[in-house]
Amino acid sequence: MHGLGLEGFNPDSEREAALAFSITVEADEQQIPQHHHRKGQLILALSGAITCEVENARWMVPPHHAVWLPGNVAHSNRATPGAQLCFLFIEPGCVQMPEVCCTLKVSALVRELILSLAARGFRERQQPATLRLVQVLFDELPRQPQMQLQLPVSSHAKIRLMVETMEQAPAEWQTLGQWAQRFAMSERNLARLVVKETGLSFRRWRQQLQLILAIRLLIGGEPVQNVARTLGYDSTTAFITMFRKGLGQTPGRYLAVLGQG
Incomplete structure (x- = not known):
């Protein structure tokens, strides 16, 4: 087993x-x-x-x-x-x-x-x-x-590399332009590849990965400010806004509800 x-x-x-x-x-x-x-x-x-x-x-x-x-x-x-x-x-x-x-x-x-x-x-x-x-x-x-706690992925080598790299260093890999340069592709062609392989735009796909990483870090006891910094957000407020938009509540409220379950 x-x-x-x-x-x-x-x-x-x-x-x-x-x-x-x-x-x-x-x-x-x-x-x-x-x-x-x-x-x-x-x-x-x-x-x-x-x-x-x-x-x-x-x-x-x-x-x-x-x-x-x-x-x-x-x-x-x-x-x-x-x-x-x-x-x-x-x-x-x-x-x-x-x-x-x-x-x-x-x-x-x-x-x-x-x-x-x-x-x-x-x-x-x-x-x-x-x-x-x-x-x-x-x-x-x-x-x-x-x-909605899933991240669409595929067996495509570029998509796999993007997921694995952004998991390890989310603050360093923020933009489509960075990845386009890494792969020696145009941003337009890379954007099309992401949509084809995941069904989401790069922005939405990256945010879904950020949500999953954020939940993992928050459950592990990381303060909200640290999580925001780890994910590359300039301000804690911007991170909280993203989190609320994705999951319908603030990180603090989300953790409180988990604790009550």
Whole structure:
């Protein structure tokens, strides 16, 4: 299971409608290589955060959110050190879930249902009470709202290099012009490439990456002023404006809501 802390157990070998496991991410298990499951998988972040990458997108999962991965979708995961995660594996056809990957905002009820299921052993999972719990979980899961916490990416070498470089040094790589010069391309042709590969303009694509980086840093305890500086903003106010426009609330309010979840 690629260091998932499940002691070699393969959830795909079981036919139970729902299987759940809670883990703490060890320092040497932060990166989980690409793999896939026959079952659909919900990765719930209880504390810390996890980034999940599929073929054409990266999904950010802050606390009290989850990423949904339909069955047989190849993915890799990267978690923050010490992150508390819960994996929920769902047998195909048992509940109507999105057909594509997405980030869900998970209610307190759904979170507690998953944690309760994770705490039950094999015999207890066969009891009628657990089967009723799973049915309530399946009633609630389709009602969880989707959140726009994904970054479109592609296998194109230039797009991959842009993402990796801007993740490492976001303040240094701010403009389309910088990248056009790096690639010896015109800005117009590079702008067209970004739209073709990601579906977003360079400006919107870069801001989405900044939002994901900002959430990761804020969850890690960085002050808002430091996050703004790291992302290359001249003023904290400008960063807060961008954050509010992207997520509908200020960084302080966003963190407060996460803490209440």
